[in-house]
Amino acid sequence: MNGNDRSIVGLVMAAHAMVHTYELSIPVLIPIWLSEFDVINLGVTQLTVTEASLGALVTVGYALFGLGALPSGVLVDKLDARVLITGCLVGMGLSFLVLAVAPSPVGIGLALVVWGISASVYHPSGLSLISRGVTQRGSAFAYHGMAGNFGIAVGPLVTILLLVVLDWRVVVGLLAIPAAVAAFYAIRVDIDERAAVAETDGGGGDSRAGSGVSSLGEFLSSSKTLFASAFVLVFLVTFCSGLYYRGVLTFLPELLRDVPSLSPVTFGGREFAPGDYIYVGLLMVGILGQYTAGKLTDRYRPEWGILAGFGALAVVALLFLPAAAVGLPALLVVSALLGFFLFSVQPFYQASVAEFTPAGKRGLSYGYTYLGVFGVGAIGAVLAGTLLTYFSADQLFLVLAGLGAVAATLGGVLVFWVPSRAGS
Known part of the structure; x- marks a missing residue:
């Protein structure tokens, strides 16, 4: 890989690991929320906190994670992928900071909505960046996937270990730090997003x-x-x-x-x-x-x-x-x-x-x-x-x-x- 390839791969690996770390840390927190909260106050009505009601609340964020991919895909054909990836990282970090101070299940649900919308931006942006900017596309997809799997496996494990010694709100707040570091890297890194796009690749020399x-x-x-x-x-x-x-x-x-x-x-x-x-x-x-x-x-x-x-x-x-x-x-x-x-x-x-x-x-x-x-x-x-x-x-x-x-x-x-x- 050349220097541009390595810079892009480093960016997408960090962002991909963050997305799946947050995705799989949420289920670890659900048993804690079940014991800490009694009701979900929706204003006009109140729901008892159960696996079903809390699961439905969490599902909204997960659903947006998938449903938001399509409009995000439209955006990445118009805007720089790095801008969108940076926004994704900032949004996920902020969502976990909000989650750390959420006073109620409704606050938790709103924080997860912010996470779902933010996280949905990543896959169309990151994969488009690889496909248009990296010359060794297959190897980049490999490293990208490995980083995602690292977040999938290690993220929940780290969350579990931190919860042994810290309150869940402190743990959630600490989880926001890696996203902030990755967002800072995304702003600073120098990349050519279209280095691998040939004129014959449907874009006439311009991926847009x-x-x-x-x-x-x-x-x-x-x-x-x-x-x-x-x-x-x-x-x-x-x-x-x-x-x-x-x-x-x-x-x-x-x-x-x-x-x-x-x-x-x-x-x-x-x-x-x-x-x-x-x-x-x-x-x-x-x-x-x-x-x-x-x-x-x-x-x-x-x-x-x-x-x-x-x-x-x-x-x-x-x-x-x-x-x-x-x-x-x-x-x-x-x-x-x-x-x-x-x-x-x-x-x-x-x-x-x-x-x-x-x-x-x-x-x-x-x-x-x-x-x-x-x-x-x-x-x-x-x-x-x-x-x-x-x-x-x-x-x-x-x-x-x-x-x-x-x-x-x-x-x-x-x-x-x-x-x-x-x-x-």
Whole structure:
């Protein structure tokens, strides 16, 4: 990588880690809020604080995290990505400062709304910046994904450890500091956002050329152009990826607690659930998956990765519960495979977006991508909960296997019937 590549990668890695650190630290705080607050005062009515009411409050912020990706994608085709990423970091840091002093559940909900809106800006901005500014795109996607996985795994762990010795409001306030440091770096770093955009890459030498999204009519026209191309297949892949991701991760810690070989253990007067640490370990293995897949996209067409990666996820879903029944060694192996492939598919579909869209519509493309991953993908949690409530874990993993098979099939279509520009 050249100097510009490294500067961009450093920026997006810091921002990506922050986004997922905050995303996954919120669930750690929910049990504390359940014990600290009694009612949610909405003015005209009051609701008792329960898992359902507090969960609904938190869901608003998470929903905005996904839904805001599309308008953010439109903005990044008009504004510098660095400006938007800086705003994202500042907004997330401020939201956690507000959260630290929130006097009530309503205040908590408002702080999380600010977080969701701020965080939604990141993925279209960061991925567009990589696709238009970095020459070694695949490696950049790999490092970017690894940083996200670092935040996913280490963020909640650090939050848990801090809560052992500090009040939750102090912990939340401390979590705002890394975002402030990253925002300062974003302001200071010198980068060329369009260094990797060739004149033939749909932009005529300017990544903003041809974006044409300055009104509702032009937005609809640009969207129609995108979905009339092979991008629609990548978009469907993101649906499957998001549903699988939320569907398997949301209830996996609970499922692991039911595994006989993972019974709780007591140490130093405290009870520990081994399944929680397998869950964290699984997320850490995802770093290796992100890195490996990103490197492969520099050498091979990313559509092959979609085909192979989601095919592997289909197989892993079918093997997970039988492996858990066999014993701990088999469970550790299949958990590692799940973590590896669950996150390795991300660089493949991220790079595929860049293959099948013009540079001038890259932000809009990634906006749709993360609308699919985090917006539609949020339904995966509802799907998983419904299947576990009214059916069983066997049916859940069977559905997950089906999602993997559908995404792999779409990857096969991209490989054999829709050659990319890089391949052609």
